[in-house]
Amino acid sequence: MDITGIRKDFPELEQKVHNHKLIYFDNAATSLKPFPVIEAIEEYYSKYNSNVHRAGHKISSLATIAYENARKKVAKFINAESNDEIIFTRGTTESINFLTDILQDSILNNGDEVVLTVMEHHSNIVPWVELRNTLGIDLKIIDINDKGELDIDDFGKWFSEKTKVLSITHSSNVLGTINPLKKIIKEAKKRGVVTIVDGAQGIVHSKVDVQDIDCDFYCFSGHKIYGAMGIGVLYGKRALLEVLPPYQQGGGMIEKVSFDNVVYSSVPYKFEAGTPNVGGAIALRTAIDYIESTGLEQIIEYEKELLDYATQKLLDIEHLTIYGTAVNKDPIISFGIAGIHHYDLSTLLDGFGIAMRSGHHCAQPLMNRLEIDGTSRISFSFYNTFEEIDYFTDKIKIVKKMLI
Amino acid sequence: MDITGIRKDFPELEQKVHNHKLIYFDNAATSLKPFPVIEAIEEYYSKYNSNVHRAGHKISSLATIAYENARKKVAKFINAESNDEIIFTRGTTESINFLTDILQDSILNNGDEVVLTVMEHHSNIVPWVELRNTLGIDLKIIDINDKGELDIDDFGKWFSEKTKVLSITHSSNVLGTINPLKKIIKEAKKRGVVTIVDGAQGIVHSKVDVQDIDCDFYCFSGHKIYGAMGIGVLYGKRALLEVLPPYQQGGGMIEKVSFDNVVYSSVPYKFEAGTPNVGGAIALRTAIDYIESTGLEQIIEYEKELLDYATQKLLDIEHLTIYGTAVNKDPIISFGIAGIHHYDLSTLLDGFGIAMRSGHHCAQPLMNRLEIDGTSRISFSFYNTFEEIDYFTDKIKIVKKMLI
Amino acid sequence: MSIKDIELNLIEDFELFDDWMDKYNYIIGMGKELDGIEEDEKIQDNLVSGCTSQVWLVPQLIDDRLYFKADSDALIPKGIAAMLVKLYSGNPPQEILDHKPEFIKKIGLEQHLSPNRANGLASMINKMKSYAEYYSKIK
Amino acid sequence: MSIKDIELNLIEDFELFDDWMDKYNYIIGMGKELDGIEEDEKIQDNLVSGCTSQVWLVPQLIDDRLYFKADSDALIPKGIAAMLVKLYSGNPPQEILDHKPEFIKKIGLEQHLSPNRANGLASMINKMKSYAEYYSKIK
């Protein structure tokens, strides 16, 4: 891959931070955006910005076509069976809240069990805890081993007769662990369990094929895969979407309204109430175009090299522990240095222009499980380089001296 | 106002539609965006795009500060008592769904009554119809007179002992009618009724002062006031926000999470789950800056002149009926021509480059009330001109001949 | 005339017009000329779904040929329906089924129609074809 | 020395440093030197809310003067707390209340702190001031 060329596509890499060149290692939080994405947004708002659907005029038609093309693009990118299986949301968090809302009273009832894992992000925990409190479901939490992998030897421990839903992350935003989705979902399906995948991280570093994975729902955010904020996706199998009730209610999702009765539109429109984020959808489509033209396979391979290189270099640092050593790992490294608080570490590294993240990474239950307060986390994208990693480990050594 | 100068700020006005210059009269659906707003989005994504809140690094700080400044700007724009009273949502539709969700079981219970008006947009109808079906509330619908105004002579007809909530539009997106909010809300308050205002249209053409109006909640969308799509506002009085439960759940809105217990953040953060639309918030702030530097008072005055001029010119056309002749009116005109279907009219006018809207405008109950199928609607913004109105009425005459 | 020939005629007619207003005038003219249907035929079953305005379609099989009547509350859809009636009405169901309409593209209608209208047009064609399929089977 | 003088000293100290790493080194040094508190004082009541890491603050009134001890699990916040302790500890409550801290701005700390950290710092000052207010009243 032509990294030098690729880096030129990301204007934010030109930024200076405290007089240093920005080293952006906070990709798991949000990605930087390439020029084409920024330009697509600019072009939309300068040329054919308009409200979509019902209007008959020309620019509204252009906006509608662009919006629906974005839907098609996403469908193809994750190999959905039909475009109608793609619902635009604000992001992963909304997609999961969407599901906990519409599954209750239809799929999920009092006394049913939902399976989660201990490595979930708060966005795939708190909605379920809330549902437990209001609906009276039970939560079953799957543990990890020392490497940060789920135990998949005995699915008898995962599922019971009461299990109705499995909601699991594609990969951990803290440990990097990529979960063996196909295997797990096959077992869930055998038992008639509805399966939800939190793909916030997974979509960024894997080739996702929802038909191959065979999950019922797959959720992700645009802003983490080089798209804009305020747009996300909920993929759902058509058969389920057809029978599930809508989430939010309003303009654009109805056929007929009176104060006595409402007739909803067909899938996916009945799930998209109000003016959609057309600009966001267009940005997401452009981001996918960018990924495809760069080559997803090459991206994955290169990011894996960055991961391996950084892991080796970090392991050379004394008193440093890496949390998450799964064989199958996204380019995300969480670590801690004995005697040093993670906040001090990242604050000082910020002084050298390094953007990383310290804390619980919205995964407090995982922190409890690991018996730590938090970690320092670096996460890579394909615009990162080996030189950046060298710079980073050099600076860690300096900072370590300051703090011990 | 220097309309020529202002028009140069809106790049979409340069667009050609079917070889004609675009005449954009679909402002009530969504507004065009001025350069500064487009540039602010571009700058954000090129320079300091980052996830907000918890991170300690520099660009995350810049993004956080910009996001919170946007909140401050909105608070000041509508004269909220505190910045914490501003919650960012996706738009008006989400803000109202947000409220129907969190008010149930706290403010609203089985058997309670909610007051709506017959001129509401679907987004302020369907969530309540749904709540009636699930929670068992009653809906009371306030009618309009021949001018399209609400009857405010006898509030005894509005409220009963069972009334808990009033949810009312600031102004009608079909009739243009500006409702006398202060008067109505004062009556509601007397009776201890919680008040919600749908400000999707109102925020665009009025100086909104939520403390003066004294409503408990005020909702609007960014995309209708020159901001981007995918961002909106829910204003709520702090005392209520403090006691109401959160809407969506996830990252960013909690203090502490375990699988057993969740401690939420303080207001407004407990109401903003997941990665917020930072770019959208920044665009909204910039849009408000633009409005303020142009002068909201001058905007309102000029739009009123456009309304009066267009009304006069339309009334000169034979067989044309205007729906909505309230004294206090937003620059929105709905009309019909006897013997001509509104879709034919707008299709042919589109051929002349005129972007307008025909149909039920997401207000089917109002259409039923008016005993019509739909209307043709033009809606103005301050970048529109008297010449455009002349062009429009000339073309209507041509089109009329074609269709009769 | 075969369906193909009628289609060629339609395309030729449209080639006479330079601008879209003339084309719309032609479509509207066809709409005005179309006989329409009785009030009691304007029922849910005859409604073509997915149109921005109401469009009705009534089939009738006479001597192994399928005839269509159509109507709409708006003139442009009615004109479009009229073109389809002209194209297909009075032909054996199998021939209607076999025909792949090209005139929509050729006359440039696609670029002019909003996605909603384009959907409506596709729905009209689909409905005609499904009637044709039905009658070709029960024959 | 008055609070004002201590503050001026602090500002002068910082002026010696050209770059931020040196300033951080100074802050960290102060953190390392600060005595900290006993484990059994690390209770909820002593916690300063709104900091990204845990910061504790323990007040004590001796002879009408308010003394502070502070601690944190991270060194930079501890160093910042140490500066505040140095500034305020051992002064009459009213003088603490009356003082408007300027050094944060003057040493450029504000631009360097993330909004969270800045909140944390503001919370520390607030907590100290509220103790001062409390003791100025019960005196």
Ligand SMILES: Cc1ncc(COP(=O)(O)O)c(C=O)c1O
């Ligand atoms: C009065 C009114 N309410 C609500 C809405 C819904 O706004 P949005 O689609 O931005 O959520 C609109 C706009 O369509 C409106 O005009």
Ligand SMILES: Cc1ncc(COP(=O)(O)O)c(C=O)c1O
């Ligand atoms: C695994 C995982 N799930 C969910 C989320 C939430 O995504 P968002 O904040 O975009 O809704 C994130 C990102 O923070 C994540 O890493």
